[in-house]
Amino acid sequence: MSAIARPGTAEIAAPLAVRVGERARTRAKEALPLAVALGLMDFLLGLYINLRLHYISGDAFSRVANAYDVIYGRDPHLAAVGFIWNPLPSLLEIPLLLLKDVWPALSQDALAGLFVSAAFAGVAVYYLSDTLRLFGIGTVWRILFTLLFALNPMVAFYSANGMSDIMLVGALMAAVRGTVAYVQGRSLGDLMAAGTWLAIAFGIRYEGAPLGVFLAIGMAAGLWGMRCGRSEIRGAMLILLAPLLYVSGLWIYVNWLIMKRPLYFLDSAYGNLSQTSIGGYVLQDTALQAAKHDALGTLLFVGHMALLFWPVLPGMVAAMALAVGRWRDPIAPVLIGATVGMPLLQAVLIFQGHSGGWARYFIYYIPDGFLLVTFAASRLRRAWLRNLALGAALLCCIGGNALNLHEETTSNVVGYGDTSTVRGILANRPFHMFREDNQIVAYLDAHPHLTVLVDSYLGYPIVLRVKNPKQLVITSDTEFKSILENPAGRVDALLVPAPIDVQVLDAVNRAWPKLWAGKVPWAHLILGFHGQTQWRLYAVGAGAP
Numbered sequence: 001m002s003a004i005a006r007p008g009t010a011e012i013a014a015p016l017a018v019r020v021g022e023r024a025r026t027r028a029k030e031a032l033p034l035a036v037a038l039g040l041m042d043f044l045l046g047l048y049i050n051l052r053l054h055y056i057s058g059d060a061f062s063r064v065a066n067a068y069d070v071i072y073g074r075d076p077h078l079a080a081v082g083f084i085w086n087p088l089p090s091l092l093e094i095p096l097l098l099l100k101d102v103w104p105a106l107s108q109d110a111l112a113g114l115f116v117s118a119a120f121a122g123v124a125v126y127y128l129s130d131t132l133r134l135f136g137i138g139t140v141w142r143i144l145f146t147l148l149f150a151l152n153p154m155v156a157f158y159s160a161n162g163m164s165d166i167m168l169v170g171a172l173m174a175a176v177r178g179t180v181a182y183v184q185g186r187s188l189g190d191l192m193a194a195g196t197w198l199a200i201a202f203g204i205r206y207e208g209a210p211l212g213v214f215l216a217i218g219m220a221a222g223l224w225g226m227r228c229g230r231s232e233i234r235g236a237m238l239i240l241l242a243p244l245l246y247v248s249g250l251w252i253y254v255n256w257l258i259m260k261r262p263l264y265f266l267d268s269a270y271g272n273l274s275q276t277s278i279g280g281y282v283l284q285d286t287a288l289q290a291a292k293h294d295a296l297g298t299l300l301f302v303g304h305m306a307l308l309f310w311p312v313l314p315g316m317v318a319a320m321a322l323a324v325g326r327w328r329d330p331i332a333p334v335l336i337g338a339t340v341g342m343p344l345l346q347a348v349l350i351f352q353g354h355s356g357g358w359a360r361y362f363i364y365y366i367p368d369g370f371l372l373v374t375f376a377a378s379r380l381r382r383a384w385l386r387n388l389a390l391g392a393a394l395l396c397c398i399g400g401n402a403l404n405l406h407e408e409t410t411s412n413v414v415g416y417g418d419t420s421t422v423r424g425i426l427a428n429r430p431f432h433m434f435r436e437d438n439q440i441v442a443y444l445d446a447h448p449h450l451t452v453l454v455d456s457y458l459g460y461p462i463v464l465r466v467k468n469p470k471q472l473v474i475t476s477d478t479e480f481k482s483i484l485e486n487p488a489g490r491v492d493a494l495l496v497p498a499p500i501d502v503q504v505l506d507a508v509n510r511a512w513p514k515l516w517a518g519k520v521p522w523a524h525l526i527l528g529f530h531g532q533t534q535w536r537l538y539a540v541g542a543g544a545p
Helices: 016-026 031-052 058-072 088-097 111-134 139-150 153-159 165-185 188-204 208-225 230-259 272-277 286-291 295-309 312-323 331-352 365-378 383-409 419-426 435-446 456-465 480-485 501-505 507-511
Strands: 493-496 523-528 536-540
Touching (some): 031 111, 031 139, 058 111, 058 456, 088 111, 111 153, 111 165, 139 365, 139 383, 153 165, 153 419, 165 188, 165 208, 188 230, 208 331, 272 501, 286 295, 295 365, 295 383, 312 365, 312 383, 365 383, 383 419, 435 456, 480 507, 493 507
Antiparallel strands (some): 493 536, 523 536
16 A cells, blocks of 8 residues: 555545534644744843834834834825735734824834734745645644744744734745645635735735746646546636735826826836845845856746755755646645745846845745644654654754855845844844934934925835924825925925935936035035935025925
């Protein structure tokens, strides 16, 4: 008798009522306590990093600023959330910011983002544990694998810093769980849940789109292998992708309706393509540069980044073996689709030369690796062989975490990541961030009657920390462009960064390219600030338009 379990069609396609009852009775009991406990752990870690060591991620800070502009700006409105980056993280932070007067750190130190990232870390833990249950893995093994996942250095760091990366991981795990459950039990509720989570994934990051497409392809391959009819497969794919298609279509529509360009999020001056076109945020990495316009180089770069959690590589080989041939398993193509889909967007951007190649762009190799190796081990039928394989998978995951820890704390062997930041945290060394912005805030607070126009593309820390945000005219204000072009009598001063690197994309620099150098006759320098951005504050004088 073979040691590999072959899923029978009759077993998988059991009557719906029976399968729903089984799921209700056998749902992983440890999943919710683990999710709450580990999410709380990440939140406490984030509080320490933020309030004690004063580390704030710029990306997390800017997402909170987008939420802040919606309710506290000079011109509050929902569209102030912005149309470049996916809006869901900021929308989730809005209710928390209503309490900023009770706890100012929610806005000033971006703690609202920490609440959301820690919550999604809990989501990832919950759905990982429950997916392992669907694989038929026992409680003790599930707890061990889930703890290892939560303690992975990159997972822990991004769960505690308010950024969108772990939010995307949580949505990924939930979508995969729902799709796996549908293939096993054929419950439309599971399929609809998976589709909803794909829409949430797109609301967080654009990688949600290729994830949905390849997850649907994987599901279709699994159902086809079970000899399901074409109409059922088409219907299942439509249900899975409908929420994603609706949300992405809505996003394009509101970009067209409000910003007058349906692809504004893609081709805006503030977008990723504009920033990378001028060399901003692109690492001086030999492999990354070699991958530009080179298909093989791109594939090698994307494959190389899998070393961030190397068990994903043998896990993928095992899943591919289980996706075809005599021991074909319908779940295998689902996991392969989930693993292939998310790196695809980065592969396209790398090929075009529009990706920074940061390690965090490939964080999803970690959850994918845990799913793949545990799935492969769980397919062995004999108990002693299955336990032996699960033990080997556990050792693989420990080894993957060990290499990831080395990458995060010692050197950037795999790709540019957070080594210097993590080292500082482990050394309990306070960070001194946004010093220049704080100088500007202090000046503005000391001159509360001075009305200043600033592009919040780079000035978001100033917007979040100034005492009176209505003192500032910012990018999301409906009259921003009009005031920028004709500031006389409408604002007292313009705040402009040095026109270097991505700072040339600042709206003030684009409208008045000679302003920072002092070559606009109607502008008079009030004060220059020292720092990386080299802000200068110019008064709007006589002769201004």
